Amino acid sequence: MSDERPIRVAAIGCGQFMRQQHLQTIARSRRLRLQALVDLDAARLAEVAARYEPVRQTTRWGEVVADSEVDVVVVGVRPEYHPQIARAALEAGKPVYVEKPLAPTPEECRAIGELARRRGLSVAVGFNRRFAPATVRLREAFRAAGAPASIYYRISDDERIRPPDQSWKNEDRLLIEAVHIFDLLAYLLGSEPVRLYARESRPNEALACLDYADGSRAALLSSPHGSLAQPKEHLEAALGRGAIEMDDFVEFRSYGMPEMPSTECYAGRAYDGCDNGHVEAFARRGLAALGELRGRYARAAEDAGVLNNHADPAAWARFRELLGEPPLPQINYASDKGWAAALEHFCRAAADGKVPENATAIDGLRATACAVAARHSIETGQVVELDPSSWR
DSSP: OOTTSOEEEEEEOOSHHHHHTHHHHHHHOSSEEEEEEEOSOHHHHHHHHHHHOOSEEESOHHHHHTOTTOSEEEEOSOGGGHHHHHHHHHHTTOOEEEOSSSOSSHHHHHHHHHHHHHHTOOEEEOOGGGGSHHHHHHHHHHHHHOSOOEEEEEEEOBGGGSOGGGGGGGSOHIIIIIHHHHHHHHHHHTSOEEEEEEEEEETTEEEEEEEETTSOEEEEEEESBOOTTSOSEEEEEEOSSSEEEEETTTEEEEESOTTSOSEEEOOBOOOTTSOOTHHHHHHHHTHHHHHHHHHHHHHHHHHHTTTTOTTOHHHHHHHHHHTTTTTOOOGGGSBOOSHHHHHHHHHHHHHTTOOOOSOOHHHHHHHHHHHHHHHHHHHHOOOEEOOGGGTO
């Protein structure tokens, strides 16, 4: 396929994430085209289609994955539907980009990977953090220092900020959120996890300790009880020489590593219809600018009453008013965590017959296996031995 020919993308799902991430990426791309848009909610589908103008729209995803006019399928629906849609796309001869987790169980992940191999097709899992500018620098630092490394990673949020229609995202943070970090840690270290122990302080709040084959160790805190005013993600690592820190993919800092910048800041991601002043503010002032933005967002949520009753429509209406006009972006989307680069790269590589550099079905299997092992460890109080050969 030449660079002049559009890549025709089918987007399955019109929820918040798809509207604010993948559909905007497709609309801004010089090469990607929204060939088909799917959602089971006909009213929501009509509203989103009016904005992004797909060639066709339908509530029947099966018709779309079989459509000869579709080159790549992008799946962004609830995780329990990922395996069925991914397999159907592969059976129809389509490369498929599936949001995380690839599937709720290792067995389902493995089946998707095996089908993709048999069909000679690419599967990518939406572990977009691999494509974040901050991750590029992190990986350079880990490679420069060598193994072993000791890592602490926190991914925390305030679960009260999710409206009722997104409450499913709070059901299992290990599978819905922590899989991102299970993947990122393996990617940064270039090593496989071999042992895992996890405990919960409160429901859905887990601390997991992982051992890696190269002698590295990581502690991962995943919590729904954080503050909106705090950066959602934080990494710090003691390396073979020196140390590094990273906050929410906005700022990287190094200590005792002269070949690394002492501080590096990264621009934010812009959104349609939003106040995008954060984009350049992040690039100039990094963590300080992020703190200011998150503080404004947290005060609006508190003043609107969302944090006291997130099921109250009036509180959400007031919250939207307090976010201004144009509004601040959804706070966890303000940083550039690689969403656009990951999707664009996959579509171009898959359409041009190249091997994408995205996370593969194997990576998706590893991350889901870690999430399932962490849940098992919590339930039994035992260390779980991991077998990397089971996902290789």
